[in-house]
Amino acid sequence: MVDPNELAGHFASGAFSVHGVYESEIEPGSYRGHSQDNRTPYAGFVFALHGRAFFEFEGTRYELAPGKVAHGGARMTLSLDVPGPAPFKYVLIHYSADAPSNTGAGDCSKRHFVLETGENPAIVELLRRLHKAAGTPGSLHALEAKELFYRVTLETLKSAHNRANRESAGIVDIVLDYMHHHYMEPLTLQRLADIAGMDAKPFSYAFNKAVGLFPIDYVIRHRIERAKHLLVASNGPVSGIAKCVGYEDAHYFSRLFRKHTGYTPSGFRSRFGNYARAF
Known part of the structure; x- marks a missing residue:
């Protein structure tokens, strides 16, 4: 599970350049994106606009559909599968980290993950403007593209953060109800996390954030x-x-x-x- 707050820290303290913004559509089928001998030098965000696809970064498989954003790190292998029946339409942003962040948690541009933002028209509109600015020659448009990249990233992380909080609150309510009815039984952190459908550490963090106490x-x-x-x-x-x-x-x-x-x-x-x- 990736933490939007942690990612926000990376982008707030690092410096990044945009190397390309592409709007594409892929017909149903299987494709080899980047192999061992053909690795991309850039990190990238993939914003699903229409249809469904499976992206596999370094052997880890993610499902993409509208409302989900995939991130792949620089120099990773990539393959993808579009199950159909509709083609998969998406926006790809290639970027690189010019200066590493000083958060001390590692370089997010070298990681792969998926963020669930929900379908957000504001993100789609920002992507449209970014695509136009990145494809227009001139230094002013290049600067505009960089500014819009940060705005897209901010809106994406905010949406993912808000969605995760809403989902966590619902999960915590379910676990609280279970606790109140089963407090006389043996209750371990792992047992409660299993009820929440989460790993123990992120569940404990989400519970503490919502309630003000750790589960036990x-x-x-x-x-x-x-x-x-x-x-x-x-x-x-x-x-x-x-x-x-x-x-x-x-x-x-x-x-x-x-x-x-x-x-x-x-x-x-x-x-x-x-x-x-x-x-």
Whole structure:
């Protein structure tokens, strides 16, 4: 998973030149773009306008359709397949990094990835203007093309960022609902990430960004809140309450409860048991 914020840092701190902007249409079929002996010296963005295609960079395959943007690094091998029935129409931007970014996360012009922007008319209009400026001779048009390249890149990264945030928010809501109904069961980060359909690290980042806590910290907080309710509303043993909120080890539960509330479970019950309605 590529982070639009990370890419924005590369383009904000680096210097780039545009080497060509091409609007093309490919009929259904399989094509060899750049082989081991015919590598492009430039990095490139491919903006899908119509139809569907599969781009394979260095053996990694991506599906492209309107609303998706592929990026291939300089000197990569490339093959593509257009399954049809319609031809695949796209805009290709070739560019190079004149000065590396100073973000310390590597040169994005040497990577391959796909961004999901959704269909955005603003991007299409900027591409049309960029294509025209890049194809017109003269230094002023060259400067305009460079400015439009940055605007296309900005709009693309903003769209990808906003789309990822909306999708992450929906995924987080699903996981939160699962947590609230299954907090008494064993819950690991990997288990929660699997429910989200994500790898553990990006899921943890997305959850923390949306909720303000990492997933397991949220599980612990929710369990402690449920334990507080049970302690003030019942006279059940602490060991039984520990099991009710997902902890088989009552001693571990007691240490955790004290860490988060400042009270032992028994002390909390003694202090607040007469005021159950406050919880």
